[in-house]
Amino acid sequence: MKISFSELDLEQLTQISQRVTDExxxxxxxxxxxxxxxxxxxxEFPLIYAGVLLARNNQLHNAIKVLRLCQKSAFGKTLAEYLSETQRFSKQVKVFTNAKPYDAWMQTEIYQSIRAAVLDMVKRFSIQNPPHSVDKPTIIDIGPGNGVLTVEIVKQLQQVYPLRGIHxxxxxxxxxxxxxxxxxxxxxxxxxxxxTPLCNCTLQALTIKEQQALQEHQPIWFINASLSLHHVPTELKRLNLKMLNSLSTSLLITEIDDNLGELEDASPELIYTMSDITDRFIQDVLNTTSVSVPDKKSCIDSFFLADAITVLKNIQELRVEHWMSNSQWxxxxxxxxxxxxxxxxxxxSIPFFSLELKSQPASDELNVSL
Ligand SMILES: C[S@@+](CC[C@H](N)C(=O)[O-])C[C@H]1O[C@@H](n2cnc3c(N)ncnc32)[C@H](O)[C@@H]1O
Structure with missing residues (x-):
């Protein structure tokens, strides 16, 4: 969802940013x-742009006032409430410390489309790539979250092969x-x-010893990484994919198709992209009738707004969103x-994609510069 502002737009937005700086x-x-x-x-973007810049500048009272004028933007309205309740433009919780907000998101329309695409990819992959044995093949799931999708993936595999167990x-x-x-x-x-759980550790923090221990589990049928690899900082992605390539010949990735890395901190483009996508996530949660009102609120506050704030405020140490476009992946x-x-x-309503990868044959690998 690339946005480009005309020169006139940018001129007008500069009037806003100057007034925020001049308090x-x-x-x-x-x-x-x-x-x-x-x-x-x-x-409504001028209101959102002003609200975010004001919040970044610790002018919370004005940020709330401006954002409350949003009539349509769920992002603007919910951020106004969040700021008024917490009196901070900051992440209140570490995302994924609690499974509940995620349980709520899994019921939304966007998540259901992603789920269907993952299962479709797993089905197609497994039909074309039988396991080494049906006794207890090994698969790796990176960032399984609450495990609901992991279970569905295994059940999908069971529909294709008479598996007698799974590792x-x-x-x-x-x-x-x-x-x-x-x-x-x-x-x-x-x-x-x-x-075999590898807990308390991100993919990028796996030690050499842990990586070697993983090698001992080969053959590994495939690795699934659904909505987890965007948490790996961009500069480490290639190294981590290379490590995964040494573990299994197949990697199934599902990701958001957007690039935040190219967008400058506090730029209109970054604020537009992040607020627009967060708005779509929030609208989707609000429209999901099977989720209770308190669960909707906890999903929006501790998941979508919390993540958006780390990006909009550029809190590097807490930032977990490092999206890339499909072509960059x-x-x-x-x-x-x-x-x-x-x-x-x-x-x-938000672009995602599934991507099935397999190791290049050894002869081609010589041509790959690493
Ligand atoms: C958006 S959830 C995806 C859950 C599940 N795979 C799905 O698709 O529904 C992301 C998961 O990745 C985990 N995670 C976050 N950063 C990670 C990292 N750097 N390496 C591996 N997993 C990570 C989170 O704790 C969370 O469980």
Whole structure:
């Protein structure tokens, strides 16, 4: 979702940022926001832009005042409430320390489209790539979250092969998520399940010793990484994909198709992209009738707004969103020695994609510069 502002738009937005820097009154800012008109689809963007810049500048009172004027933007309205309740433009919780907000998001329309795409990719992959043995093949799931999707993946595999067991290696930094995932896998997979958990650690923090221990589990049928690799900082992605390539010949990735890395901190483009995508996530949660009002709020506050704030405020040490576009993922995967089997866009109000990768044959690998 690339946005480009015309010169006139940027000139008008500069009037807003200058007034925020000069700490002008809320009324003056509101007046400008209401007078200017941009060529972008979201006509409330001046209010959002001003609100975010004010919040970054610790002018919370004015930020709330400006954002409360949003009539349509769920992002603007919920951020105003969040700031008024917490009196801080800061992440209140570490995302993924609690499984509940994620349980709520899994019921939304966007997540259901992603889930269907992951299962589709797993089905297609498994039909074309049988396991070495149906006795207890090993798969790795990176960032299994609450384990619900992991269970569905295993059930999908069971529909294709008469598996007599499964060995799951789960790599998950959140202790609580891991505990929920392990329990769910044991309770819901109708066959013997062996679980090797690598907890409290991110993919990029795996030690050499842990990586060597993983090698000992080969052959590894495939590695699934659904909505987890964007948490790996961009500069480490190639190295981590290369490590995954040494563990298994197949890697199934599902990711958001957007690039934040190219956008400058506090730029109109970054604020537009992040607020627009967060708005779509929030709208989707609000429209999900099977989720209770308190669960919707906890999902929005501790998941979507919390993540958006780390990006909008550029809190590097807390930032967990390092999105890349589909084509950037493909470039990085090729540099890590993979070739693309298939990539498929996922139809939803936010662009996601699935990507099936397999190791390049050894002869081609010589040509890969690493
Ligand atoms: C958005 S959830 C995805 C859960 C599940 N795979 C799914 O698709 O529904 C991301 C998961 O990745 C985990 N995670 C976060 N950073 C990670 C990292 N650097 N390496 C591995 N997992 C990570 C989170 O704790 C969380 O469980």
């Amino acid at each position: 002008k009154s809320g009324e003056e800012l509101i007046d400008i926001c209401q007078r200017i008109s941009l060529s972008v689809p979201n006509q 799951l290696i789960l790599i998950e930094p959140s202790e609580e998520m891991m505990a929920v995932a392990i329990q769910h896998c044991h309770e819901s997979i109708p066959m013997p399940v062996q679980i 493909i470039d990085v995967a090729k540099l890590a020695g993979f070739q693309v089997v298939k990539t498929t866009p996922i139809v939803s």
